[in-house]
Amino acid sequence: MMSKEEMQRRWSLTRAVMREDGLDWIxxxxxxxxxxxxxxxxxVGLAGTLVAFPVKGDLIxxxxxxxxxxxxxxxxxxxxIATCAQPNLLANTHAAALIDQIRDCAPKRIGFVGLGYLSAATYATFLKLxxxxxxxxxxxxxxxxxAVKSDEELVHMRAAAALHDQAVELVRANVRPGLAPKQIIEVVRSFMCTQGSASQTFMAGSAPPGQPCKYAGPQDRVMEKGDQFAMLIECSDSEGYYSEAMxxxxxxEIPAPLARAxxxxxxxxxxxxSMLRPGIQVSELLRVNDEFMVRKGYPPEQRLLGHAQGLDLVERPAATPSGENLVIQKDMVFSVHPTVHAEQAWGFPVNLSFLITNGKAEPMLKTSNTIFVV
Structure with missing residues (x-):
């Protein structure tokens, strides 16, 4: 659990921008x-959790x-407040339970935060009532x-990164002929759970030489000598702060196409x-990446080149072709995961997460950024 001082820091910063934006609640x-x-x-809670935060008074x-x-x-x-609402029931939002208490404060302006995750039922209830x-x-x-992490938050981010260093070592110790990627996933999942990880996502796959090895699978293919194996590990520490490794x-032997990729x-x-510094627009990262990829004969980024992370695996700012208006700032932890897609091999970095400083960005993981041979 985060300290009282940390929560007060967040609330103070949030209320400052609320006053600036003329918001009574978010x-x-x-x-x-x-x-x-x-x-x-x-x-957090169960089934459609909602938070209503006032510019003055207790959070609901x-x-x-x-x-x-x-x-x-x-x-x-x-x-x-606990209600019987669940997204799949007739009572499908907790919003009604908040309305009377919010209305009592005679609000003029309310801000929704994270509209992509806010349900249509919640949105419609607020507008109606x-x-x-x-x-x-x-x-x-x-x-x-x-996205800008406090010292207390960075303790958890480093703890999450250390879990991923250990997870990579577990993968190295367990990948061998006769096992399927899904069995490696379960080894790492068991480790993460025993370490108190609050949330985990895994993907893994294998392929013979001459074919791209995709971390998205197949997970049930039994590995043989000469095979390639790739895995995506995205887990949090016990407080919910994320890191990742690939x-x-x-x-x-390492096949030549894989070595090149x-x-x-x-x-x-x-x-x-080397470009990660306070003030840079993530669109610059996309531009440099895409120019490199096209020059090398690879496709440009079509999805997500990188992103901040913390209590969400993917936080803003995010380097995506769909656009972003937030800039990189000091004390963000930013994941940089370009991918090379060649005909015979895909290339992924191992160490993905970096702490933004006033100087050179610092890797969060200690694991070597190399292809491991077992």
């Missing part, structure tokens, strides 16, 4: 996976329950604050990491 929910709700409340947390069953319990600066309120998207203001292994992806990742 409303948010969970994200990818914990989101703004966990960042503001310091806790509305959930289907909390740790167990339905009994609400308050915590420092947090009033908890508070018809005289001006509703706005306040995501940009809070996203910029949430190891590539070979059972025997890996060398190229490390070259462009090194260039991109």
């Amino acid at each position: 409303v948010c929910t969970l994200g990818h996976p914990f989101g703004y709700a966990k960042w503001l409340a310091g806790r 947390l509305a959930t289907h329950g909390d740790a167990v069953h339905h009994r609400p319990y308050d915590s420092e600066g947090v009033r908890h 508070l018809p005289d309120v001006d509703f706005v998207d306040a995501t940009d203001s809070l996203a910029a604050i949430k 190891p590539t292994l070979c059972i025997g 890996h060398a190229d992806v490390l070259e462009i990742q090194s260039t991109l990491v």
Whole structure:
């Protein structure tokens, strides 16, 4: 659990931007996976969690329950409301439980935060029951604050990175002929759970030489001597702070196409990491990456080149072709994961997460950025 001082820091920063933006309340929910709700409340609940945060007074947390069953319990600066609502029921949002308390404050302007995760039912309920309120998207203001990590948050980010260093070593110790990638996933999952990880995502796959090895699978292919193995590990520490790693292994010699793809992806990742400094627009990262990829004969980025991370695996700012208006700032942790797609091999970096400083960005993991041979 985060300290009282850390929560007060977040609330103070949030209220400052609320006053600047003329907001009386902000409303948010969970994200990818914990989101703004966990960042503001310091806790989460079940089934469509909602957080209503006032410019003055206690935060309201509305959930289907909390740790167990339905009994609400308050915590420092947090009033908890438990309702029977779930997204798949007739009562499909907790919003109605918040309306009376928000209305009593005679709000003029309310900001929704993280509209992509806020349900249509919640949005419609607020608009219907508070018809005289001006509703706005306040995501940009809070996203910029949430992405910059405090010293206390960085303790958890480093703990998450250390878990990934250990996970890579586990992968190296367990990949061998006769096993399928899904069995390696279960080894790492068991380790993460015993270490108290709050959330985990894994993908893994294998392929023979001469074929691209994709971390998205197949997971059930039994590995043989000479095979390639790739895995994506995205897990949090016990408080919910994320890191990630993407190891590539070979059972025997490294095929030449894979060696070339890996060398190229490390070259462009090194260039991109050297650009990570306060004030840079992530569109610059995309431009440099795409120019490199096209020059080398690879396709440009079509999805997600990199992103901040914390209580969400993917936070803003995000380097995506769809655009981004937030800039890199000091004390963000930023994941940089270019991918080389060649006909016979795909190349991934191993170490993905970097701490933004006033100087050179610092890798969060200690694992070597290499192809491992087992």
